[in-house]
C-alpha cells in the first residue's frame with residue numbers, strides 16, 4: 001500500500017493496531033502530526049485506494065464497501081465524490097449510494113450529488129443519498145422537487161423531501177400530484193412527507209381526502225396522519241376522517257383517524273399551533 005496522507009493536514013499517517021478498547025486488534029492509520037486526532041481504519045483506506053483501480057468491478061466493490069462501513073467511512077468522501085464522475089454508471093451509482101450510507105458527514109458531496117441528479121442512471125441513488133445527508137443537503141430541495149416529475153425517481157424524491165421537514169414546503173404542489181401516482185409506495189411516500197411538512201402543507205388538504213379511501217391500508221393511514229399533522233387547516237377533512245374512524249376495515253387506519261381528529265380539534269383550540 002502506498003503512503004497514506006492525513007486528509008486534514010497532509011501529514012504522513014502511520015499504521016497502528018488498537019491494543020485495548022472496543023476495537024482491540026483492529027488496524028488504523030493515525031496522523032503523525034502532533035495534536036491531530038485524524039484516524040482512518042485500515043479497511044476504509046483499502047477501499048479508498050481500490051476506488052482508483054483500473055477494473056470497474058473493483059471500483060464498484062470498493063464503493064459498496066465504503067457504504068457498508070457507513071458513517072465511519074467519512075475519510076472516503078472525497079474519493080467517492082470523484083467516483084460520481086466514473087465512466088461506468090454502476091460505479092457512479094454505487095458511489096452515490098455509499099455517500100447516502102455515510103449520511104450527514106457526507107455533506108461535502110452535496111454539490112456533486114445535485115449534479116448527479118441529471119445522470120439518469122444515478123438519479124434515484126443520488127436522490128436517496130441527499131435525503132440521508134439531511135439538513136446539510138438543504139440546497140438540494142429545489143432539485144429534488146424537479147425529480148418529482150420523473151416517474152422512475154418520484155418515490156425516492158418524495159421520501160427524501162420528508163427529511164427536510166417544514167423546509168420542504170415548496171414541494172407541496174409536486175407531492176399533491178404524487179398522491180395520485182399509480183404506485184402505492186409513491187402515494188404513501190407523498191402522504192408521509194406531507195405529514196413531515198406539517199401545517200405548511202395545508203394546501204394539500206383537499207388532495208388528502210381521496211387517499212383516505214385508497215386500496216392500500218398504509219396509504220390510508222399515511223393520509224390520516226398527514227391531515228392530523230396539518231392540524232386546524234385540515235378541518236374540511238373532518239367528515240372523511242370520521243367516516244374512516246367508524247368504518248375503515250383496518251384498525252391501524254381507524255386509530256390514525258382518531259389521532260388525527262384529536263390533533264385537528266386541539267390545534268383549533270390552541271392558537272400556538274405547535275402540534
Ligand SMILES: [Zn+2]
Nearest residue numbers: 006031036038
Ligand atoms: Zn492530521
